[in-house]
Amino acid sequence: MLTGRKYRLEFDAGQQLTAERIAAVCRSAWNTALEQRRAYRRRGAFIGYAEQCRQLADAKKDFPWLAEAPAQALQQTLKNLDAACRRHGTWTVRWKTRTRWRPSFRFPTPKHIPVQTINRRWARVFLPKIGWVRFRLSRPLGGTVKSATVSRDGAHWFIAFLVEDGQCTPQVHARPETAVGVDRGVITAAVTSDGEFFDRRHATATGVSCPEPPKEGKAERAAEQGYLTPGETERYVRLQRRLARATKGSARRRRVVRALGAIMGRVRRRRADFTAQAAHRLTRDYAHVVFEDLRVRAMTASASGTAEAPGTRVAQKSGLNKAILDKGWYGLEVAVRAKARYTGSVVSTVPAAYTSQTCSVPACGRVDAKSRESQALFRCTACGQVEHADVNAAKCVKIRGQAAGPVVSGRGDCGGARVGEASSTRSTARGAPRVAA
Template identity: 55%
Template sequence: MLAGRRYRLELTAEQTARCEEFANVCRAVWNTGLEQRREYRRRGAWMNYAPQCKELAEAKREHLWLKAAPSHILQQTLKDLDRACREIGTFKVRWRSQARWPPSFRFPDAQQIQVERLGSRRGRVKLPKLGWVRFRWSRPLGGEIRSATVSRKSGRWFVSFLVDDQVATPKRHAMPATAVGIDRGVRFAAVTSDGDFHDRAFIRPGEAGRYRRLQQKLSRTHRGSANRAKTRGRMNKITGRVTDRRRDFCAQTADRLVRKYALVVLEDLRIKNMSASASGSLAEPGRQVRQKAGLNRAILDKGWHRLELALTSAARYTGTSVVKVNPAYTSQRCSACGFVTEGNRESQAVFVCKAPDCGHREHADVNAGKNIKAAGLAVSACGDLGAGRSVKQEPVGRVTGRTPHQGIPALQGGEDVKGTVIPWPPPRP
């Protein structure tokens, strides 16, 4: 199956300048291609990958600065744009801002990529128009290289190899009779139905203090100034370390769970909607904005979606099935008797069943995990049920595990649209 291997690059000053130039050209191609697609859609026509790629080749004859970047990374940029427009819609795709977009570009041709190991801690890779680039050999490749992506994060450049490790997903888990339900929360990142609490602090107190001071300093700087860029760079270093810790925590937690359980059940949470700003709410705009902002930060800090992705990726190596169920009433239902009422949950951590003949008391997150597990077992027994079914009749969910990781699909370009020609050559970055 396909997997990623990420390494930190050790670029020279000349190679760093070339990477910046490649990223700027790719960003200009993306933005111009997106504007062209939107203009065609406004006229009721379509623009796809094939005609844009043809126009790009013609534009390179007139605009020599487009030739600074390898042709296939520009074509890959148009492929990524085509895929994004097909998946979420042309007018929902975001622009790539020079200030906010982390520079990146992909080399899709494995025949033009050569990797050599120089020692126990060093290696080098040969990339088109970059030459031999050294990187830290932090882990073995473990497979045949399919593509390479160069990106910048927190002021450092990295290379990510897509490799085929020749590993097949097991047809059966080592412990097929095991199952667990996971409740994701803001107090603990993940709580299992077996009573295990998975959580850690991703930012240290000293880093939090420095970040607040940098935010205050940033508010006093002028837009476009050198001091503002330096302050942003220091802030990015802190957030980069926080992101790395969160990614490491999710990967380790997911690995432990999929090795231990054959079935992992999650709530089907709409995290994007849950973390939306209260200031833009249509129901009661502008009310409890500060409280909602704090809740949004807590949700995003725990990395709910990243944990879900890590579970789905790790499940491929153990044969674990990842099931998502309807989250309705999982925090209010008693796992012992099934009695549902809003008053069962007395606080964030205390759950006490209000049924006259029950009185079950347990940690609220553990109780929710048990309800999630029960719903997942019902889904596994009955199959994938429709999303419109009521949770009072049957638990609702869908199986998302044991899905092979897919690379970038081959995109088919549509026919060109006749009419007024939209200028293709993008402005020089």
């Protein structure tokens, strides 16, 4: 199956400038091609990938700077734009601005990017228009290279290889009868129906977690809730104040932005490491993983509103949005789906409505908001069941996943779903929940 391998490149000064120019040319090609598509749509016409590639070849005669980028990288940019427009619509696809865009370009042909191993720690790759570049061989490629994407993250450049590793998805999971429900939250990143807590703040525990005493100081409290250390939190706050005082467009402001980006880059890597480890545990131990069907992008939308209709409780909503994004809800689900390809696990989603208010005892099933006495305590008002609120919600998620019927295995036996993925089940009822007697 296809998988990714990402390594850090060691550009010299000249190669780094060349990579910057190639990325800038690809960004210009994307924006120009997008504007052309929109101009055609305004006239009621259409232009596709093939015609834009032909026009790009002609444009190189009038604009020599287009030749600074490899032809395959420019063609891949147009192909990516065509796929984005077909999937999201021409008017929904965004521009690639200079300030909010991560420079990147892709080489889709493997014969143009040969890879050679230098020793146990280093290897090198040939990139068109750039030349041979060393990269740190932090892990073996483990397969045949199909394509490569070069991108910049902060002050460093990376290369991501698409590799065919020769492995196949198992027909049956090692523990085929196991299933688990996963509840995601802002206090604990993920809690399973078996009482396992996944969070970077403390070691994974089984059973009802014992909250640790709060730490003193603003930086310590902020670090306790996320991936920043106390020292990083203090530095981040100081840099934000410097950013507010800096003049837009100044060199000082650019330095502050780079320093902020370096801190948040470490946060992203820690979050990715956590989600990868949690996904490995879940797919290794369970054949069926059930998540709540959460629309994270809609849930983290701003509540500021417009000038005519300003929003309410904007500060509270902003804090909630930051907590949700910091826990990496969507990243955890993506990581589980990726890992499921190697274990044969099935990943499905169920409606999230009222899972935190429903009693997980099958004979009860009472739905009552008063049962959730606090963030961590659930006490059913009907049967008196007492349990950790997140564990109870995870059990409700598991029950809904099992009640949805046989899930699609993703291995071709139920009609062509993707590997390790099951069809989402959605509730059709929009009324109030039924309260069991």
